[in-house]
Amino acid sequence: MDATANDKKPKKTGRQCDICVHNRAALRRPKTCQQVCKECFYFAFEEEIHKVIIDNHLFKPGERVAIGASGGKDSTVLAHVLTELNRRHNYGLDLFLLSIDEGITGYRDDSLETVKRNEIQYGVPLKVVSYKSLYGWTMDEIVKEIGLKNNCTFCGVFRRQALDRGAAMLGVDKIATGHNADDIAETVLLNILRGDIAR
Numbered sequence: 405m406d407a408t409a410n411d412k413k414p415k416k417t418g419r420q421c422d423i424c425v426h427n428r429a430a431l432r433r434p435k436t437c438q439q440v441c442k443e444c445f446y447f448a449f450e451e452e453i454h455k456v457i458i459d460n461h462l463f464k465p466g467e468r469v470a471i472g473a474s475g476g477k478d479s480t481v482l483a484h485v486l487t488e489l490n491r492r493h494n495y496g497l498d499l500f501l502l503s504i505d506e507g508i509t510g511y512r513d514d515s516l517e518t519v520k521r522n523e524i525q526y527g528v529p530l531k532v533v534s535y536k537s538l539y540g541w542t543m544d545e546i547v548k549e550i551g552l553k554n555n556c557t558f559c560g561v562f563r564r565q566a567l568d569r570g571a572a573m574l575g576v577d578k579i580a581t582g583h584n585a586d587d588i589a590e591t592v593l594l595n596i597l598r599g600d601i602a603r
């Protein structure tokens with residue numbers, strides 16, 4: 405490589421975190437344009453959630469709250485953040501992990517293993533409620549009967565009811581789920597594609 409081409413390459417200078425002004429920045433937050441290190445990002449993210457919880461009076465001390473735990477990234481982050489904030493800010497919540505086992509081989513059985521690890525990691529009791537126990541059918545059996553068309557609609561309706569029934573079994577006051585802005589955008593787009601503009 406000749407010296408001229410090399411000179412044109414951007415130099416790797418590395419940049420300090422805008423918050424702690426100590427560690428090397430690991431990412432740039434699109435929301436604030438700040439360059440932050442991993443530790444400051446986690447802390448800022450958790451405290452923003454704390455502010456939403458406080459500003460909107462989401463919980464009262466002594467409440468029992470079930471975390472809808474699918475084993476996916478969103479609800480795993482939710483379980484981590486809620487247990488951490490409950491401890492850090494003394495919310496006084498009784499937390500539970502509530503998982504719905506739809507009975508989808510090779511999918512939910514794998515992610516339930518993650519939830520079982522979270523139960524130990526966060527010290528939060530886990531309740532698993534299966535479609536088989538509630539409805540007498542696994543999702544695999546339902547698909548065998550009705551085929552793949554519309555099976556997601558059945559599964560979504562059953563899951564919402566299963567979460568409600570699991571919450572009743574646990575005697576909780578509230579269910580927290582890991583729905584995020586992407587999920588809302590997805591719902592809006594799907595409704596438009598179905599021609600259901602009013603929704």
Ligand SMILES: Nc1ncnc2c1ncn2[C@@H]1O[C@H](COP(=O)(O)OP(=O)(O)OP(=O)(O)O)[C@@H](O)[C@H]1O
Pocket residue numbers: 471472473474475476477478479480502503504505506563580581582583584587
């Ligand atoms: N089988 C399940 N058991 C318990 N809660 C669930 C289950 N499936 C979904 N949920 C709850 O509903 C939220 C949204 O579910 P969705 O199917 O959209 O998955 P997602 O956005 O990929 O979330 P995740 O990464 O947590 O799976 C999850 O974050 C979780 O709180």
